[in-house]
Amino acid sequence: MSQVRIGVLLSIAVLVILSSALFGPRTIMPFNLSDIDREILVSVRLPRVLVAFLMGMALGASGAVLQGILRNPLADPYILGISSGASLMAALGIIGGFTFLGPVTVPVLAFTGAVVTGGLVGIMGWKRGGLWPERLLLAGVGLSFLFSALLMLMMSISTDEGLRRAMLWIFGDLSMSEWSRIPYGLAFVAAGILLPVTRAKALNALILGDEFAHSLGFSPQRERVILFISVGLLTAASVSLGGMIGFIGLLIPHIMRFFLGADNRLLIPASALGGGSLLCIADLISRSLLPPMELPAGVVTAIIGAPYFLYLLRRKDVLSI
Amino acid sequence: MLPIKKIIVIIVLTLFVMYCSVSAADPATVPRRIVSLAPSMTEIMFALGLGDNIVGVTTFCDYPEEAKKKPKIGGMSNPSLEAVLSLKPDIVVMTTDGNPKEFADRLQSLHIKTFISTARRLHDLPAGIKELGRALGTKERSDRLAKEIEDGIAAFKRREDTSPTKVPAKVLFIVWPEPLIAAGPGTVIDDAISLLGDENISGSAKTEYPKFSIEEAIRRSPDVIVIGKGSGMDMRAVSKGILKRLSSVPAVKQGKVCYLGDSLYRLGPRVIKGIEELAECLR
Numbered sequence: 213m214s215q216v217r218i219g220v221l222l223s224i225a226v227l228v229i230l231s232s233a234l235f236g237p238r239t240i241m242p243f244n245l246s247d248i249d250r251e252i253l254v255s256v257r258l259p260r261v262l263v264a265f266l267m268g269m270a271l272g273a274s275g276a277v278l279q280g281i282l283r284n285p286l287a288d289p290y291i292l293g294i295s296s297g298a299s300l301m302a303a304l305g306i307i308g309g310f311t312f313l314g315p316v317t318v319p320v321l322a323f324t325g326a327v328v329t330g331g332l333v334g335i336m337g338w339k340r341g342g343l344w345p346e347r348l349l350l351a352g353v354g355l356s357f358l359f360s361a362l363l364m365l366m367m368s369i370s371t372d373e374g375l376r377r378a379m380l381w382i383f384g385d386l387s388m389s390e391w392s393r394i395p396y397g398l399a400f401v402a403a404g405i406l407l408p409v410t411r412a413k414a415l416n417a418l419i420l421g422d423e424f425a426h427s428l429g430f431s432p433q434r435e436r437v438i439l440f441i442s443v444g445l446l447t448a449a450s451v452s453l454g455g456m457i458g459f460i461g462l463l464i465p466h467i468m469r470f471f472l473g474a475d476n477r478l479l480i481p482a483s484a485l486g487g488g489s490l491l492c493i494a495d496l497i498s499r500s501l502l503p504p505m506e507l508p509a510g511v512v513t514a515i516i517g518a519p520y521f522l523y524l525l526r527r528k529d530v531l532s533i
Numbered sequence: 534m535l536p537i538k539k540i541i542v543i544i545v546l547t548l549f550v551m552y553c554s555v556s557a558a559d560p561a562t563v564p565r566r567i568v569s570l571a572p573s574m575t576e577i578m579f580a581l582g583l584g585d586n587i588v589g590v591t592t593f594c595d596y597p598e599e600a601k602k603k604p605k606i607g608g609m610s611n612p613s614l615e616a617v618l619s620l621k622p623d624i625v626v627m628t629t630d631g632n633p634k635e636f637a638d639r640l641q642s643l644h645i646k647t648f649i650s651t652a653r654r655l656h657d658l659p660a661g662i663k664e665l666g667r668a669l670g671t672k673e674r675s676d677r678l679a680k681e682i683e684d685g686i687a688a689f690k691r692r693e694d695t696s697p698t699k700v701p702a703k704v705l706f707i708v709w710p711e712p713l714i715a716a717g718p719g720t721v722i723d724d725a726i727s728l729l730g731d732e733n734i735s736g737s738a739k740t741e742y743p744k745f746s747i748e749e750a751i752r753r754s755p756d757v758i759v760i761g762k763g764s765g766m767d768m769r770a771v772s773k774g775i776l777k778r779l780s781s782v783p784a785v786k787q788g789k790v791c792y793l794g795d796s797l798y799r800l801g802p803r804v805i806k807g808i809e810e811l812a813e814c815l816r
Contacts, residue, residue, distance in 0.1 A: 237749050251781055252748040309766040314773065318711075368611070377709055380744060385712045387747055388774070504749035505717075505738045 214478050217471065221485040225265070228489045232261045232496045237503035255391070263389035264495040264509070265488040266397045267453040268460055270404060272487020274446035275461030276468070276479050277408045280415045281439050282345045288462035289447040292352030296359035297329025298322040298451040299382050303363055306381055307374040318381065319393065319452040326448030329355060334440060342433030343440055384457040384510035386495050393453060400449035405484050407442040411435060412476040419474075457510040460487045463521045470528045490517055563670035564623035564646070570612050570636075571628040574650060575600050576801035577662055578626065580678055581671045589620040596803070614639055624648055624668065630800070655724035658800055659683045678802060685805035686728065689812070693730040702731045702815055705755035705784070708742055709763060710775035715745040716761070722797050725808045731757075731815055747778055758784040759814050762795045789814075 234240050236257060240249045274289045281287075289295065302322040304310075310317050336351030337343045367375050408415065414435040417425035422432040450457075468482040494513040499506045568589040569575040575594040578587055590603045591612065606616040609631040617625060617640070625640055628650040640647050648668045652661030659679035666675020693699075704726050706716040716722035717738040726733045734753040735745055758779070760768050769792065779785050791814040796807025 237746055238752070248752060248754075248781075252751055255778070256748045256751065309763065309771065311767070311770045376742075377712075377714075380712050380714075385744075387712045387744070390778075499746055502739055504735060504746045504753070505740060505743035506712075506746050507744075 214472065214475075218478065218481060218485075221482055221489075225485045225489050228492045229261055229265060232264070232492045233257050235496060236500050259391045259394060260386055260389040260495070261492055262394055263397060263453050264386050264491045266394070266401045267386075267450045267457065268488035268491030269484040270401045270446040270450035270453075270487075271457065271460040271491070272464040272468075272483035272485075273405045273408070273480050274443045274450070275463075275487070276465035276476065276483040277415065277439055277446075278443050278461075279465055280419050280476060281436055281443070282349050283419060284345070284349060285466065286462070287349070288458075289443065289450065290456065290458065290461065291356065292330070292333050292348065292443075292447070293354075293356035293359060294326045294329045294333065294352075294444060294447045295451050295456050296356045296363065297332075298326035298448065299456060300359045300363045300366070301325030302381055302451075302455070303366055303378040306378045307366060307370045309374075316393075322455075323448050323452035326451050327444065329359070330440075330444035330448065334437075334444075343436045345436075348440070380508070381455045383508035384455040384513075386454045386509055387499075387506060389454070397449055397453050400445050404442045404446035404449065405480065407445075408439055409477070409480050411438055412480060415439060415476045416474075419476075454509070457491065457513055459510075459514040459517050460490060463517060464490060467521055467524060470524050564668075566621060566623045567669070568606060568617050568620055568622040568625045569594065570606070570625060570632050571609055571630070571650075572596065572600075573630075573799040573801040574626045574628055574665075576799060576803065577665060577678075578669070580802040581662075581666065581669070581674050583669060583671065588622065589617065596799075612636060618643070618645075622646075626650070626665070626669075629653070652800055654719070655686065655721050655728065655800070655804065658804065659686075661800075682802070682805060685808070689728050689808060693728070696730075699730055702756040703734050703753065704731050704815065705734050705745075705750060705753075705758045707758060707760045707772070707775065710760070710768075710772045713745045713747055713750065713775055714742050715750075717741050717743045721800050721804060721807075722761075722811075725797055725804070725811050726815075728808065729812050729815055747775075750779060751782060754782045755784045756787075756789060757815055758782075758790045759811065760790065760792050761798065762793060768792055 233253065234242060240253050245253065271289055278287045278289060279285055301324060302318050305318045305321040313320050332355060333348060333351050334343065337348035339347060367378060414425065414430040417428045417430050418432055418435055425432045425435065464487045465479065465483045468479055468486050472478050472482050491509065491513060494516060495509045497516070498509045498512040501507060565586055566588045567578065567583060567586045569578060569587055570591055572591065572594045575587065575590050576596055579597050579600065584599055587603055589606045590600055591607065591609050592605050593609060594600045594603070604620065606620070607613040610633060622645060624646045626648045627637055630653050637647050637649055648665060650661050650665060652658050659682050662675050662679040662682070666672050706722050706726070708714045708716050715735040716733070717735045717740055719741045723733050723736055734755050735743060760772050762768060763771070776785055776790060784790055793810055793814065794807070796803040796810060
């Protein structure tokens with residue numbers, strides 16, 4: 213039964229990827245390509261669709277894992293401050309106009325900010341030889357406030373022009389997606405998803421309590437560290453791929469729980485596929501609605517995702533981690 | 534002399550005297566201390582010879598050089614009321630293109646005189662300068678400056694009209710390369726491109742500075758790409774990525790990519806120079 217459901221999600225994902233590549237401001241007919249269509253398809257749309265899918269996968273999967281580690285239904289990849297740290301570094305690069313690494317300067321800065329912040333949250337959350345969910349959460353919220361304030365400070369003293377550019381990045385921007393970003397994005401996202409999938413049984417046990425996990429033969433502290441590292445990798449990869457896109461990390465895991473239950477062996481891959489599909493659709497809408505203008509993908513994600521989530525919330529009964 | 538004639542003469546004389554006293558600027562009402570809340574207004578006032586009367590400017594007012602030395606009152610969208618008040622201005626010069634309306638309301642409620650320019654487009658500029666000149670008591674100079682700009686615009690128009698065989702070039706004006714932001718409809722840049730008889734490929738967008746679709750930029754195949762100035766940035770370096778992505782469009786293939794100053798970003802006395810620079814690019 214579960215294989216069937218994952219199969220359905222997988223086919224939806226393939227369908228979404230194909231249609232996102234063919235539709236857009238103008239529809240491209242795959243069997244009758246003009247030179248310009250081929251160029252747009254190959255060097256603009258395909259990399260963009262793949263980056264969107266990877267980013268959505270990273271967000272969905274890391275949300276599912278994080279809600280488990282923190283035993284909190286409101287946890288999402290951004291609550292740990294990782295994205296605020298990444299945004300701060302990215303905004304620094306954008307407003308300061310740094311180009312020392314060429315076109316990948318801002319993504320690399322964002323990735324660095326995310327990894328450093330993840331490390332800080334880990335240090336703050338570490339006590340008595342292990343990571344503790346409450347401490348991680350509070351450390352993340354604290355750092356998040358600090359970095360958001362620094363970001364606001366930087367934005368309020370920057371020029372209107374720099375501010376606008378930074379805002380566009382922070383709202384999520386997939387327009388700069390290139391083939392060159394896909395290998396490293398794929399590497400981080402694959403590692404970040406495979407790691408928790410192989411530890412899914414341990415995560416299931418952790419949700420029921422440290423003692424329970426211990427009685428099943430898992431070391432709660434060791435599992436938490438591994439899972440936390442995978443969340444950090446996924447969040448850092450997603451932020452450096454396309455900025456900040458909300459909603460997916462928080463609500464896709466819940467939507468998947470409505471359909472598939474809370475078993476993380478299924479939930480993590482399902483949240484990845486669901487997140488990838490949603491972000492692809494949202495990006496398709498954001499670039500097709502008002503051509504030649506593009507809307508921020510993050511806004512569209514929440515506008516189509518939130519009503520669906522609320523509808524499910526009314527219809528279904530359970531809401532648990 | 535008939536009394537009726539006498540009365541008419543008296544009325545005419547009175548009206549004449551009244552007219553003279555109104556038109557000759559009353560030194561008491563000419564503002565001595567001016568605060569400017571927009572770089573474009575600062576530039577216009579310097580051009581009108583009012584540089585010494587400007588006592589406060591925004592942090593973005595960087596032209597002419599002397600403007601940088603004036604006391605700062607904050608940004609365009611977030612000026613400090615306290616800083617403005619402490620400069621004891623006779624008049625605060627603002628624009629609807631960037632200053633918040635609430636700020637004007639606050640100043641007016643504190644009985645501070647304001648001049649609010651509503652000029653946003655190229656063809657609004659001469660009238661806007663004249664109006665400002667009336668408010669600041671520099672009618673003659675502002676009429677002259679307005680005339681210069683009007684003549685400049687008319688000259689470009691004539692040049693365009695006398696070459697009817699010209700094929701309009703498709704132009705992409707990049708305001709910022711990553712993410713790609715173009716100059717769209719309703720901007721001075723768009724006005725300048727159409728004045729020169731060329732076509733802005735983002736003229737059909739819905740906003741002034743749209744985040745522009747890269748695939749549409751490729752499809753609309755611009756003949757010329759103009760890259761605007763970002764404050765304090767090396768635009769050649771930051772534009773490398775986008776030019777690589779647009780490498781198949783005629784503009785990049787034929788090397789018709791040029792970098793412009795900031796003259797067209799401000800609706801002020803330098804627009805004509807800006808249009809000349811743009812015309813140079815589009816030739």
